[in-house]
Amino acid sequence: MSNAELKKQAVARAAIDYIEYDDIVGVGTGSTVNYFIEYLKPLKNKISGAVASSLSTQKKLEENGIKVFNLNDVNDIPIYIDGADEVNLNFQLIKGGGGALTREKIIAGASAKFICIVDESKIVDVLGKFPLPVEVLPMARSFAAREIIKKQGMPVWREGFITDNDNIILDIHHMDILEPIKMEKVLNQIPGVVTVGLFAERGADIVLVSDAKTVKKLKINK
Ligand code: 5RP
Secondary structure (H helix, E strand, O other), X not given: OOHHHHHHHHHHHHHHHHOOOOOEEEEXXXXXXXXXXXXXXXXXXXXXXXXXXXXXXXXXXXXXXOOEEOHHHOOOEEEEEEOOOEEOOOOOEEXXXXXXXXXXXXXXXXXXXXXXXXXXXXXXXXXXOOOEEEEEOHHHHHHHHHHHHHOOOEEEEOOOOOOOOOOEEEEEEOOOEOOHHHHHHHHHOOOOEEEEOEEOOOOOOEEEEEOOOOEEEOOOOO
């Protein structure tokens, strides 16, 4: 296994320490989370079950014998575990590299505690080197792209990709996101935009980061 995979595995394993008896666990999407699901499997009879942030996560949870609840059928999600594409020192994130940003944002919003699991390569001073994913209704693709250009972004259509919600993704390149909360609000206002992959207003509560040797809790910037 490569070093990068070992780091993902280590941070996924560390997140298990935060899971408590009877929890309904919100489960994100991506390769790091896939390792988390493998570590969650032995706890399947101790937790109540999971809520999935994508169809692929739902499938993997079910294959591992973990009960999956519909979000509409649960009241509280005490904990949400998910990866990210970039994390800054205020625990604000870019997510959606895997295209699951909308359901991820819903579950993050519905959860009491969001634990983000990443390797050290995802930690940045300023968000935006990773192209910012935006989920858009198909009919609004060109219009939304023009509006994003007016806001100094360079949108690129993720051609051939359709989200679990039957929408398309525009990835915005070359943006230094100096004010993430403001940018999240501005992009959210564009008609046709379903979700912006900036998790700034509701970022993570805890960020676990793995390097070659250990997994640490990131210290938030005060
Ligand atoms: C999916 C996501 C993922 O959390 C993000 O892309 C990180 O994935 P990985 O763990 O594979 O690096 O936002 O929509």
